[in-house]
Amino acid sequence: MCGIVGYAGYRDSQPILLESLKRLEYRGYDSCGVAISVNSALETAPTIEVHKDVGRVVDMEKNLPCVHGRVGMGHTRWATHGEVSPANAHPHLDCSGRIAVVHNGVIENFQSLRDELSREGHHFSSETDTEVIAHLIENYYSGDLERAVARALAELVGTYAVIVMVAGHEELVVARRESPLIIGVGDKENFVASDVAAVLDYTGSVVYLEDGDIAVVSGESITITNNGDRVQRERQVIPWSVEEAQKGGYEHFMLKEIHEQPKAIENTLKGHISLIEPLIALDVVKDEGLEDVLIVACGTSWHAALIGEYVIGKLCHLPVRVKVASEFNHYDMAMDKTWVWGISQSGETLDTLQAIKKARALGCPTLAITNVPGSSITRIAEQVFYTRSGPEIGVAATKTFMTQLVALYLLAMSFASLDMMVYEGLIEGLRLLPSKVQQVLDEVGKIAQHARELSPYANVFFIGRGLNYPVAMEGALKLKEISYIHAEAYPAGELKHGPFALLGRTTPVVAITTKDDTYEPMLTSIKEIKARGPQVIALAEEGDEDIEQFVDAVIRLPQVDPLFSPFLNSVALQLLAYYTAKERGCPIDLPANLAKSVTVP
Ligand code: M6R
Numbered sequence: 001m002c003g004i005v006g007y008a009g010y011r012d013s014q015p016i017l018l019e020s021l022k023r024l025e026y027r028g029y030d031s032c033g034v035a036i037s038v039n040s041a042l043e044t045a046p047t048i049e050v051h052k053d054v055g056r057v058v059d060m061e062k063n064l065p066c067v068h069g070r071v072g073m074g075h076t077r078w079a080t081h082g083e084v085s086p087a088n089a090h091p092h093l094d095c096s097g098r099i100a101v102v103h104n105g106v107i108e109n110f111q112s113l114r115d116e117l118s119r120e121g122h123h124f125s126s127e128t129d130t131e132v133i134a135h136l137i138e139n140y141y142s143g144d145l146e147r148a149v150a151r152a153l154a155e156l157v158g159t160y161a162v163i164v165m166v167a168g169h170e171e172l173v174v175a176r177r178e179s180p181l182i183i184g185v186g187d188k189e190n191f192v193a194s195d196v197a198a199v200l201d202y203t204g205s206v207v208y209l210e211d212g213d214i215a216v217v218s219g220e221s222i223t224i225t226n227n228g229d230r231v232q233r234e235r236q237v238i239p240w241s242v243e244e245a246q247k248g249g250y251e252h253f254m255l256k257e258i259h260e261q262p263k264a265i266e267n268t269l270k271g272h273i274s275l276i277e278p279l280i281a282l283d284v285v286k287d288e289g290l291e292d293v294l295i296v297a298c299g300t301s302w303h304a305a306l307i308g309e310y311v312i313g314k315l316c317h318l319p320v321r322v323k324v325a326s327e328f329n330h331y332d333m334a335m336d337k338t339w340v341w342g343i344s345q346s347g348e349t350l351d352t353l354q355a356i357k358k359a360r361a362l363g364c365p366t367l368a369i370t371n372v373p374g375s376s377i378t379r380i381a382e383q384v385f386y387t388r389s390g391p392e393i394g395v396a397a398t399k400t401f402m403t404q405l406v407a408l409y410l411l412a413m414s415f416a417s418l419d420m421m422v423y424e425g426l427i428e429g430l431r432l433l434p435s436k437v438q439q440v441l442d443e444v445g446k447i448a449q450h451a452r453e454l455s456p457y458a459n460v461f462f463i464g465r466g467l468n469y470p471v472a473m474e475g476a477l478k479l480k481e482i483s484y485i486h487a488e489a490y491p492a493g494e495l496k497h498g499p500f501a502l503l504g505r506t507t508p509v510v511a512i513t514t515k516d517d518t519y520e521p522m523l524t525s526i527k528e529i530k531a532r533g534p535q536v537i538a539l540a541e542e543g544d545e546d547i548e549q550f551v552d553a554v555i556r557l558p559q560v561d562p563l564f565s566p567f568l569n570s571v572a573l574q575l576l577a578y579y580t581a582k583e584r585g586c587p588i589d590l591p592a593n594l595a596k597s598v599t600v601p
Helices: 013-023 057-062 110-119 131-140 145-153 253-259 261-269 299-316 350-361 376-380 399-415 420-442 444-454 466-483 492-497 519-530 546-550 562-583
Strands: 003-008 031-038 047-054 071-077 099-104 160-166 171-177 182-185 190-193 205-208 213-218 222-226 229-231 235-237 292-297 320-324 338-344 366-370 383-386 459-464 486-491 509-513 536-541 553-557
Touching: 003 013, 003 099, 003 160, 003 171, 003 213, 013 031, 013 057, 013 071, 013 190, 031 057, 031 099, 031 160, 047 057, 047 099, 071 099, 071 160, 071 171, 099 131, 110 131, 131 145, 131 160, 145 160, 145 171, 145 213, 190 213, 253 261, 253 562, 261 399, 261 420, 292 299, 292 350, 299 320, 299 338, 299 399, 299 466, 299 562, 338 350, 350 366, 350 376, 366 376, 366 399, 399 420, 399 562, 420 562, 444 553, 444 562, 459 466, 459 492, 459 519, 466 486, 466 509, 466 562, 486 492, 492 519, 509 519, 509 562, 519 536, 519 546, 536 546, 536 562, 553 562
Parallel strands: 292 320, 292 338, 338 366, 366 383, 459 486, 459 509, 509 536, 536 553
Antiparallel strands: 003 071, 003 190, 031 047, 031 071, 099 160, 160 171, 171 213, 182 190, 182 205, 205 235, 213 222, 222 229
């Protein structure tokens, strides 16, 4: 979604703003812009120079005059109010052209505010909700920007992260409510951004703003107030390096992140299972009296939750419910003794945040599973389990999904009462995962070949059973989001209840055939499918010679305890999606219309 950056310091802001915006491109955007407070000659009034356009930051940069100024802001816009156009791109100015604003979030009462401001004589140049913020601040501004911003924000209904500046002033006023905003702390310079990826090149130290915070940021100082009171926010070290947020020689971030999975799994396991003792040490505590778990999440995180549902059910015999976070608002079941878990790699997905807030309001204990330190979900949930994937830049979630699974398996194992032998076997299974996943990655060439065969089709079905049905869902999501091929996942047994009508020679089927109790029924489903003409590609383990006779192609995977099969099947399906998209020439890291973190309802 939208990304915002700001700079106040001793250097020219323009190159810093442009580089920072490029670091936020992964969030997804359709237009961009920068505003710089220009150091005018003494005899002329200070001004703000704004440049904005539709399309990529690099393209805007080509036509950008060199503007000098030590304070500025930038924005990548993902359209919500109004079409994609230069006029609707941020920054937005007030009538005088002396106050500039960039904004992430949604102002719900913008129409009534705009009508009122128009009656007062304000002229609007865009269709956006954001522009009303600039005009409201203009109404209240008489020399004290912080005060004017506070008064304007008090009138807004909705969510925001904003940066505001006035021509000629050496400071930015920034504020947040339910949209992420951080301040990167430098030496005689400070940086503002929607997330740490934007500031990694310049500093390793950040302050995470809280809801309701208003900060005045200059090169020399940062002062923060909340509700009129001065507050201190802890300065924290960013646990990610610049290199982790770069492509490192890979053609796409997604491919790099797929290949980082053995390391990401190892890092997430580290500290939780000892390499010598079969020990799991989690910081997460289960309250006495809790009788069931409800997991809320979106997209890929939801698929991880569905796999978790099977694993927790199997190991702990604990009832688990999983809800898509955006549906949780419409959910009205008894939750007296329910522990609510929210899974979100970014920790910023609004639907998931709102679901966790609702759970807290209902009095449920809450746990967040996230990959991003300091993200909003870590402030809302009572307990946090951090996955340790490092930054994920590709819009398609890969390594964060893998570590969400690790987190869920660890949680399930830690709450289970297992026989020691079973327990040790599972620990061994976890320990072997990085090398087993690496073995799948080593077969990348063969999977790429299958992807080339899949690439001309317009529709693909993915089928699985049991634990691997959500894996099929994840495979279909990966394929559709990056290759733009319509892909649907079904529990294999369900195809004959309707989708069979669509099967034929032009609808290939990817079938997950794991050697557990789902294997035989899966073969039955495959035979029924083959009788109707589709090509079937099976994911099958090494040594399963029977499968060859029933399908057209086989992607071989190392043998593991079937409980761990989702890890290997998912990696194979990620690679299948990646190489299909590559064959089709798709923009893999930035798929059309998608955003990395979805911060709007
Ligand atoms: O950051 P989150 O895990 O909360 O994100 C949830 C979904 O938006 C995300 O998984 C999305 O489905 C991905 N693009 C899938 O690859």
